[in-house]
Amino acid sequence: MDERVAVIGVGHTEFGELWDRSWVELVEEAGLKALEDARIRKKQIQKFFLGNMSLGMFGGQEHTASKVFSEIFNSGPESEILGRRIEGACSSGGLALEASYNDVLAGIQEGEDRIIMVGGFEKMTDKPTEKATKILSAASDMGKEIGFTFPSLYGMLKDRYLEETDAKEQDFDYIAVKSHKNASLNPKAQYPFEVSQEQVEDSFKVASPTKLLNSSGIADGAASVIITTESKAKELGSDYVILEGVEGANDSIALFEREEILSLVSTQKAAKRVYEATGIQPEDVDVAEVHDCFSIAEALALEDLGFSPKKEAWKWIRKSLSDCEEKEAPIPYTLPKNESLFVNTSGGLKAKGHPVGATGVAQVVEVVKQLRGEADERQVPDAEVGLTHNVGGSGGTAVVSLFKKPKIT
Amino acid sequence: MDERVAVIGVGHTEFGELWDRSWVELVEEAGLKALEDARIRKKQIQKFFLGNMSLGMFGGQEHTASKVFSEIFNSGPESEILGRRIEGACSSGGLALEASYNDVLAGIQEGEDRIIMVGGFEKMTDKPTEKATKILSAASDMGKEIGFTFPSLYGMLKDRYLEETDAKEQDFDYIAVKSHKNASLNPKAQYPFEVSQEQVEDSFKVASPTKLLNSSGIADGAASVIITTESKAKELGSDYVILEGVEGANDSIALFEREEILSLVSTQKAAKRVYEATGIQPEDVDVAEVHDCFSIAEALALEDLGFSPKKEAWKWIRKSLSDCEEKEAPIPYTLPKNESLFVNTSGGLKAKGHPVGATGVAQVVEVVKQLRGEADERQVPDAEVGLTHNVGGSGGTAVVSLFKKPKIT
Numbered sequence: 001m002d003e004r005v006a007v008i009g010v011g012h013t014e015f016g017e018l019w020d021r022s023w024v025e026l027v028e029e030a031g032l033k034a035l036e037d038a039r040i041r042k043k044q045i046q047k048f049f050l051g052n053m054s055l056g057m058f059g060g061q062e063h064t065a066s067k068v069f070s071e072i073f074n075s076g077p078e079s080e081i082l083g084r085r086i087e088g089a090c091s092s093g094g095l096a097l098e099a100s101y102n103d104v105l106a107g108i109q110e111g112e113d114r115i116i117m118v119g120g121f122e123k124m125t126d127k128p129t130e131k132a133t134k135i136l137s138a139a140s141d142m143g144k145e146i147g148f149t150f151p152s153l154y155g156m157l158k159d160r161y162l163e164e165t166d167a168k169e170q171d172f173d174y175i176a177v178k179s180h181k182n183a184s185l186n187p188k189a190q191y192p193f194e195v196s197q198e199q200v201e202d203s204f205k206v207a208s209p210t211k212l213l214n215s216s217g218i219a220d221g222a223a224s225v226i227i228t229t230e231s232k233a234k235e236l237g238s239d240y241v242i243l244e245g246v247e248g249a250n251d252s253i254a255l256f257e258r259e260e261i262l263s264l265v266s267t268q269k270a271a272k273r274v275y276e277a278t279g280i281q282p283e284d285v286d287v288a289e290v291h292d293c294f295s296i297a298e299a300l301a302l303e304d305l306g307f308s309p310k311k312e313a314w315k316w317i318r319k320s321l322s323d324c325e326e327k328e329a330p331i332p333y334t335l336p337k338n339e340s341l342f343v344n345t346s347g348g349l350k351a352k353g354h355p356v357g358a359t360g361v362a363q364v365v366e367v368v369k370q371l372r373g374e375a376d377e378r379q380v381p382d383a384e385v386g387l388t389h390n391v392g393g394s395g396g397t398a399v400v401s402l403f404k405k406p407k408i409t
Numbered sequence: 410m411d412e413r414v415a416v417i418g419v420g421h422t423e424f425g426e427l428w429d430r431s432w433v434e435l436v437e438e439a440g441l442k443a444l445e446d447a448r449i450r451k452k453q454i455q456k457f458f459l460g461n462m463s464l465g466m467f468g469g470q471e472h473t474a475s476k477v478f479s480e481i482f483n484s485g486p487e488s489e490i491l492g493r494r495i496e497g498a499c500s501s502g503g504l505a506l507e508a509s510y511n512d513v514l515a516g517i518q519e520g521e522d523r524i525i526m527v528g529g530f531e532k533m534t535d536k537p538t539e540k541a542t543k544i545l546s547a548a549s550d551m552g553k554e555i556g557f558t559f560p561s562l563y564g565m566l567k568d569r570y571l572e573e574t575d576a577k578e579q580d581f582d583y584i585a586v587k588s589h590k591n592a593s594l595n596p597k598a599q600y601p602f603e604v605s606q607e608q609v610e611d612s613f614k615v616a617s618p619t620k621l622l623n624s625s626g627i628a629d630g631a632a633s634v635i636i637t638t639e640s641k642a643k644e645l646g647s648d649y650v651i652l653e654g655v656e657g658a659n660d661s662i663a664l665f666e667r668e669e670i671l672s673l674v675s676t677q678k679a680a681k682r683v684y685e686a687t688g689i690q691p692e693d694v695d696v697a698e699v700h701d702c703f704s705i706a707e708a709l710a711l712e713d714l715g716f717s718p719k720k721e722a723w724k725w726i727r728k729s730l731s732d733c734e735e736k737e738a739p740i741p742y743t744l745p746k747n748e749s750l751f752v753n754t755s756g757g758l759k760a761k762g763h764p765v766g767a768t769g770v771a772q773v774v775e776v777v778k779q780l781r782g783e784a785d786e787r788q789v790p791d792a793e794v795g796l797t798h799n800v801g802g803s804g805g806t807a808v809v810s811l812f813k814k815p816k817i818t
Contacts, residue, residue: 002752053472056465063548065464065499069659070550070666077674082657084504084806085496089472095493099508105515141473141479248491250478257479265486272503357476396475397493 005104005232006240008115009038010365015221015353016190022066023059023123026222030358031072031119034224039236042073044115045226048083049100051093052357053118055085055134068119068135079334089139090293091248092391093197093223093360094399098246100227113232120361121222132218134358139383139393141254143306151215152207153176153255153394154294159209160261161223161296169195169209170311172295173200174321176213176350179292184349185378190219190353195326214295214355220221223362230406241371244280246401247273253396262311266398267389274400275306282306283337284400288384291391291398292348301389302343305400307335318354330378334368360390360399371405414513415642415649416812417524417635418447419774420785424630424762425599432468432532435478435631439479439767440528443633447647453524455516456637457492458509460502460529461766465493466544468532475807478527498548499702500657502529502632502769503799507655509636522641530631541627545765545773548802550663560624561616562664562803563703568618569671570705576723578618580597580750581704583610583730585622585759587782588701590738592756592785597630599762623704625763631647632771639815649654649793650780653689655810656682662805671720675807676713676798683809684715692746695781695792698772700800700807712753714809716744739787751789754779769799779816 011033013026027050035042050068055061065083073081093179096317100116107114124132133151137144162169177197180236183189203213232299233240249269255261275281282305290305292298302313320333332340346352346366351361367386386403420434420442436459444451459477474492482490497504509525516523533541542560546553549562570576586606588755592598604622611623642649658678664670684690691714699714701707711722729742741749755761755775758768776795778784795812 050720054465056463057469057471060466060553061547062466062496063662063802063805065497066659066662066802067550069805070661070663073659074661074666076668079659080678081659082507082806083497083659084508084657087471087494087496088474088492097511098491101491102512102515103508106511106519109514138470141476144469170447223654248493250475250482250488250492252479252483252488253475254479257483259485265449359587393472395476396472396478397491 003108004230005101005227005243005365005401006230006235007141007243007368008228008233008238008240009034010368011037011224012015012188012362012365013222014188015219015355019125021408023055023121023309024067024221027068027119027121028072030222030224034117036227043075044118045081046114047081047103048117048119049096050083051084051096051360052085053089053092054135054138055087057138058127088397089296089392090356091360091392091397091399092357095248097360097364097401098248098399101243101246103359104227104229108229110171113229115226115228115232117224117226118361119222119224120358122355122357123220124208124218124355125220129145129218143254146176148205155210157261158296164262165311165314170201171314171318172299172322173197174317175295175298176200176266178321178324178331179344179348179350181324181331182345182378183351185329186347186350186352189347190217190352191351210294216293216349219353219355221355221358224364225361225364238361239372241368241405242404242406244278244402245274246399246403247277248397248399250397251395253393255394258368262300263393264301264398266395267301267391270398270400271305274402278402280385280402284385285301285338285341285387286385287342287345287367287380288389289346289366290300290343290388292344293354294348305389307338307341330380345375345378345380363388365391367403371403412517412624413638414510414636414652416652416773416777417637417642417645417647418776420444420446420633421597421771422631423597424464424628424764427629428534432464432530433476435629436477436528436530437481439527439631440526441632443526447635449645452484454490454526455523456490456512457526457528458505459492459494460505460769461494462496462498462501462531462773463544463547467536479481494659497806499765499799500769500799500801500808501766502805504657505529506769506773506810507657507746507808510652510655513636513638517638522638523595523640524635526633526635527770528631528633529767531764531766532629533537533627533764534629538627553607558616560619563705564616565664566617566670566814567705572721573671574723579610580624580723580727581708583726583733584704584707585609587730587733587740588753588757588759590733591754592760594738595756595761598756599626599759600760609752612789617705625702625758628762628764630762630764630767632767632774634770634773642676648781649815650777651813651815653687653811654683655808656686659805659806660804662802664803670711673709673713673804673807675804676710678799679807679809680714683811687795687811689811693794694750694796695794696751696776696789697796697798698753698755698775699752699798701753701759702763716747716750739789754784754787754789772786772797772799776812780812
């Protein structure tokens with residue numbers, strides 16, 4: 001395939017407890033920002049894909065895309081756009097990107113340069129936290145019926161990791177310190193402030209050994225990206241970034257069905273496919289937004305994405321971050337093959353926030369800003385290759401995408 | 410584009426009150442039947458798209474595709490398949506077909522012959538009918554907050570139609586008589602029995618002027634189709650049908666936002682696009698499965714799909730069906746340009762049943778069976794061109810697809 005897919009615009013709302021905003025206002029804000037960024041008009045969009053986990057249970061609304069069409073895109077008989085919602089729990093945004101990427105390729109096959117909007121959103125804080133946690137557990141299997149929530153499922157992964165390696169609890173806490181430090185430079189973040197190693201260590205245990213400050217919160221927010229062919233991006237004069245590839249994979253929804261719970265096989269498969277499809281290797285990556293719903297998840301992501309051997313990420317985390325309280329953000333990892341890899345410069349799910357359906361799209365926004373050199377105070381020097389990694393549930397789905405500055409070929 | 414898309418297998422569960430079956434069992438049954446029909450194995454499938462409106466509210470489960478992967482497709486490390494759920498209310502199945510069609514085209518662009526499974530399902534009867542009706546109203550806009558349900562929304566359309574034309578209530582009742590007669594020949598139908606014109610007329614008013622026997626019911630069920638390229642279909646030796654095109658469009662989610670409520674603009678737009686893209690005209694169609702959630706909807710579909718001038722379908726319905734109690738099923742319409750068009754030979758949403766997420770896929774199953782000459786007692790003679798029409802809400806989304814026997818070019 002000679003033609004490539006390009007991201008031509010990105011938009012992102014504030015993440016947090018946005019009680020005075022409706023979900024559709026958030027989708028609209030992110031979408032309009034992406035249109036403005038791409039310097040195109042609504043009418044130029046052919047299709048939109050909305051990543052959302054559960055507006056049904058959170059807000060009593062289905063038929064989401066039709067509502068978005070009504071509120072945002074409807075300009076009467078000449079409106080020629082088709083929307084739909086994609087659901088894959090917390091990986092809904094990543095799956096929407098994957099579907100959109102393929103739709104742009106389908107357009108090439110049909111001789112069209114399709115322009116597609118990928119939106120992701122979730123409005124979670126209108127429910128009390130306990131109710132929101134219960135709704136989120138709908139992303140898991142029957143464990144939810146005996147009281148397993150995601151803090152406890154990821155707690156089991158952490159327990160096992162502590163059992164099978166020489167890692168210490170503190171190693172995971174460094175990750176939270178780093179993420180909050182990065183988020184302190186991100187004005188859109190839900191928790192834009194630093195926390196100390198001691199604060200993380202002393203935070204209460206939500207589901208032992210998962211502590212509060214090892215966990216992402218409940219949030220509202222939306223993100224949007226616009227993609228098309230590289231030819232169209234050039235024709236539009238966009239400051240674009242190449243979406244080199246996006247691949248997804250599934251694993252069993254329940255942990256008890258897995259042979260080995262410390263490998264997120266879905267992440268491994270998706271990463272393998274996208275590395276093979278693009279020719280990019282882990283050591284080529286400069287910036288990555290990975291799915292750190294809990295601190296243990298970031299450690300496992302470093303391993304499953306190929307940045308560290310299995311069961312050794314804790315060593316590299318300790319080496320890179322044990323003195324991170326003293327360092328200036330953004331703070332990189334030193335890894336076996338990556339001298340410096342910046343992970344979750346946005347603050348990650350932990351500190352930027354995790355409105356679940358928005359996450360996979362918001363990750364793309366951060367990586368694109370980094371590759372365009374527009375990440376302000378948290379800009380990584382000379383970032384040329386970026387990766388996003390979005391997980392559903394405890395690894396039942398994973399989507400991995402690779403991005404490149406267009407000059408690099 | 411020289412390469413075409415082919416349907417190589419179809420599967421369909423019984424529709425009805427299936428209290429002893431779980432949603433995942435239904436998805437599995439339909440999927441396995443489609444695999445058996447296509448004479449391929451699970452491992453040959455690259456992706457699956459699940460159309461479903463609201464398993465969250467009906468069954469407390471999201472991350473549907475991961476659960477389906479676990480129960481059906483997971484064969485360990487070698488499982489290379491990616492699933493996701495597509496939501497667009499009652500058009501979820503049609504939208505899943507549209508996305509899958511484009512994914513096959515994307516595969517061609519990447520030099521692959523992708524084989525994709527499209528599943529649709531809903532498990533609605535585990536909730537009491539009043540609760541199910543409330544969940545279904547999540548497919549509408551704020552009308553639901555002041556008590557509007559779908560029987561009342563479509564009742565308003567019928568009221569208006571009766572006001573603006575010389576149609577009589579009986580004209581709509583003929584449709585129900587015809588659909589039940591067709592369903593009596595369909596062993597998968599929820600209501601496989603005939604009803605008399607008098608029974609329809611005397612049935613109680615659910616939301617005047619919508620009567621019980623003008624309405625589809627609450628149902629459980631699943632359907633599945635497998636699509637790939639025509640080259641692959643030939644290589645596999647499949648008894649395939651060409652999916653000539655599938656197009657979708659949106660309209661405002663709420664009726665009050667429309668200039669004219671008797672036109673489902675989304676149906677008109679989707680139909681126009683797919684007729685243009687394929688070169689097929691309404692008069693070429695032999696069999697059609699249209700979205701008759703209420704009797705008025707079938708009348709409007711005949712108009713919006715181009716089979717009848719606007720506000721005149723009632724005349725052709727009366728002409729074709731007023732004596733249908735005496736006729737042998739399947740019973741065709743006589744229309745201005747179609748001497749005989751067989752609509753909803755399956756029994757339609759009215760009598761075959763309407764498990765909402767399954768409907769758009771189930772329609773494809775019926776049309777493919779008709780074009781393959783495998784519709785048993787309800788077989789239409791010499792059917793060569795088929796159409797499916799799937800609507801979300803009261804027209805906020807519509808998807809129209811065209812199918813052809815492969816010999817016709």
